[in-house]
Amino acid sequence: MKLHEYQSKDLLSRFGVPVPAGEVTDDPKEALAIAEKLGGKVVVKAQVLMGGRGKAGGVKLFDSAGPAAEFTKELIGKTLVSIQNPAGMKVEKVLIAEQVDIAKEFYLSVLLDRSEQKLVVMISAKGGMDIEEVAETDPDAIIKLYVDPAFGLCDYEIRAALADAHIPKEARGQMVGLIKSLVKAYLDADAELIEINPVALTPDGKVIAADAKVAIDDNALFRHKDYAATSTDSAENPIEAEALRRGIAYVNLGGEIGIIGNGAGLVMCSLDEVNAAGGKPANFLDVGGGAQAERVKSCVELVLMDKNVKGLLINIFGGITRGDEVAKGILVAFDQLNVNIPVVARVEGTASDKAREMLASTKIVPAETMQEAAQKIVALTR
Ligand code: GDP
Ligand code: MN
Numbered sequence: 001m002k003l004h005e006y007q008s009k010d011l012l013s014r015f016g017v018p019v020p021a022g023e024v025t026d027d028p029k030e031a032l033a034i035a036e037k038l039g040g041k042v043v044v045k046a047q048v049l050m051g052g053r054g055k056a057g058g059v060k061l062f063d064s065a066g067p068a069a070e071f072t073k074e075l076i077g078k079t080l081v082s083i084q085n086p087a088g089m090k091v092e093k094v095l096i097a098e099q100v101d102i103a104k105e106f107y108l109s110v111l112l113d114r115s116e117q118k119l120v121v122m123i124s125a126k127g128g129m130d131i132e133e134v135a136e137t138d139p140d141a142i143i144k145l146y147v148d149p150a151f152g153l154c155d156y157e158i159r160a161a162l163a164d165a166h167i168p169k170e171a172r173g174q175m176v177g178l179i180k181s182l183v184k185a186y187l188d189a190d191a192e193l194i195e196i197n198p199v200a201l202t203p204d205g206k207v208i209a210a211d212a213k214v215a216i217d218d219n220a221l222f223r224h225k226d227y228a229a230t231s232t233d234s235a236e237n238p239i240e241a242e243a244l245r246r247g248i249a250y251v252n253l254g255g256e257i258g259i260i261g262n263g264a265g266l267v268m269c270s271l272d273e274v275n276a277a278g279g280k281p282a283n284f285l286d287v288g289g290g291a292q293a294e295r296v297k298s299c300v301e302l303v304l305m306d307k308n309v310k311g312l313l314i315n316i317f318g319g320i321t322r323g324d325e326v327a328k329g330i331l332v333a334f335d336q337l338n339v340n341i342p343v344v345a346r347v348e349g350t351a352s353d354k355a356r357e358m359l360a361s362t363k364i365v366p367a368e369t370m371q372e373a374a375q376k377i378v379a380l381t382r
Contacts (some may be wrong), residue, residue, distance in 0.1 A: 001216050003227065004047045006095045008212035012194070012228060016206045017178060020095030031072035034096045035065035035348045041099045044071050048089040052082030053128070057205035061099055068096065069379025100210050105198030106167060107131055107142075109178065110186045119147040121158075122178055123165040127198035134336075141165075146184055174207035175199070186292045190220030219250040221342070237306045239283075246298055248285065257377055261315040262287050262326075266370075273374035279381065290320045296329020301337055311342045311381035315370055318349030325357035334362060342380035346373040 003011065009019040023034045024047060035042045042065070046058030054060060058080045075125035082086040102352040105128030113120040123143045124135045134141055141167040147153055158179050162172045175353075182194050193215040200210040221321055222353050249264070257279045261267035264286050271281045283306065287299050303309060316326050326347060333339065346367040347355040356366060365380065367373035 001050045001218050001221060001227065003214045003216065004049065004093070004095075005045060005212055005253045006047060006093075007215035007227070008194075009209065011214055012181070012185055012188060012196075012212055015181045015188070017181050017185070017196075017212075019212065020098040020208060020210065022095050024093050024095050025072070026076055028069045028073040028076070031094065031096055033130060034067050035062070035068040038096065038098045040064040040068075041236065042068050043097050043099045044075070045066050045095045045097065046075050046078075046080055046091040047095055048080055048091055049091050050080070050082055051084035053080065055080040056080040056085075065178075066147050072096070076311045081227070081268045099209055100200045101202050102198070102200045102210065104168065104171075104201040105205045105210075106165075106171070106175075106201065107134070107195075108199050109193065109195040109197070110180065110182050111193050113144075113146065116146055118149060119183060121145040121147065121153075121161070123161055123167065123175075123179075125166045125168075131197060145179075145180060148176065150295035153180065153183060164200065168201070170205050171207050178207060178209075185214075185310050188219045188295075189213060189214070190223060191215060192217050198277040232271040239302060242305065243302055246302065248295075248299060249288070250302060251284040252306065253281050253283050253310070255282045256287075256308050256310040256376040258306065258309040258312040259315070259379060260285050260287060260299050260303060260312070262289065262317065262321045266315060266317055270313060270370060270374065273370050274313065275324060277371075277378040279311075279378035280373070283307050287316075287321070287326075290306045290322075291326065291329070293325050293329035293332055296326050297333040297336070300330065300333035300339070302339075304341075306336060309341065311344070313373055314343065314345040314347075314364075314376045315373060316345075316347045316349070317354075318352055318355075319349065320350075321352050323347045323355030324353070324358060325351075327358040330364065331362070334345055334364075342377065344373045344377040344380065 002284055006024040013019045026033050043061050064179050075091045079088040079090050107124040107127035109122045124141050126141045143161050145161040155176055158176045162175050186194050195213040196209045200208050237252045257274050258271050259281050261270050265284050267284055274281050344365045344367050
């Protein structure tokens with residue numbers, strides 16, 4: 001789960017990361033009050049979870065509160081479009097923050113390097129710009145510092161990495177502290193990514209996080225109830241947000257064949273088979289073990305919220321999940337929802353005979369194997 005900038009800064013400041021004072025709002029009047037309180041010299045920043053926000057016009061500096069409030073009014077409700085996010089994202093909130101006087105901009109991030117089985121801190125003196133671009137044009141400008149899982153980081157290692165990255169001497173002491181705080185925050189908050197771009201160095205030599213991105217591992221959200229509470233309004237896709245509210249594992253994939261299966265592995269196989277048959281999966285959806293009819297109905301409803309879906313593939317291997325319960329759910333769904341797209345169902349395992357019997361009287365096309373089911377649904381949606 002990606003946190004908004006203001007949430008990321010809140011979290012990081014609790015670990016001692018210096019961040020500019022600021023407040024979030026969706027109201028231009030309140031924006032005026034916040035900007036006045038901060039002394040007028042502020043930056044107004046759209047709180048959208050997309051890359052290239054600044055270039056998309058979502059970040060602007062002001063010398064006084066009035067124009068900052070005007071800009072807030074302009075931004076709220078507007079859809080920002082960037083190269084990284086061509087579909088665009090609607091601005092619902094803005095962060096009004098004290099403007100940082102920036103002399104130099106650096107880049108810092110912490111992530112997991114799976115092949116090294118270690119956390120890695122990425123450091124660059126080329127901050128403020130697109131890091132992917134730096135990685136392409138000047139890869140040596142990004143220094144990787146691996147964190148020993150047993151011993152953590154020692155100050156001298158960090159100092160050496162900062163020197164390698166050409167971080168100016170006067171900033172290094174503060175950067176050591178900052179990197180240690182980020183690593184601690186990463187571990188304590190079960191983060192997947194922490195990125196500060198830019199880390200600002202002010203003319204009077206202070207280091208401060210001018211931007212912040214934190215993503216929390218979804219599987220650890222139960223340990224972070226405070227963030228879980230806000231997770232639905234920060235989901236990137238409205239159907240994914242609804243799935244989160246319903247407690248269903250759903251990922252939108254942008255294709256046109258809706259997929260429902262039980263067990264993540266079986267669903268992944270179904271995606272592969274649909275791809276192999278020449279189709280494009282619209283989603284990943286795992287109904288979970290032991291799904292009851294009501295839940296199955298809820299899943300069908302969720303998949304059909306995606307207007308791109310032209311056909312539905314249901315792939316169930318009954319173990320704890322009973323085929324007849326799934327069939328009951330499908331029947332209820334078809335009865336209550338207006339399903340007017342082709343549906344292919346493959347139900348195998350526990351109570352599958354009964355399930356096939358129940359579905360025989362419907363328009364649902366049966367299939368014996370997963371491959372056959374994938375081929376049939378792809379053919380039917382052509
Ligand atoms: P992003 O485009 O989503 O990464 O948004 P950022 O918060 O990183 O802002 C983009 C750019 O705007 C930064 O790289 C800075 O150059 C500039 N910027 C953002 N906040 C400030 C600020 O407080 N003061 C100054 N001088 N520039 C800022
Ligand atoms: Mn940034």
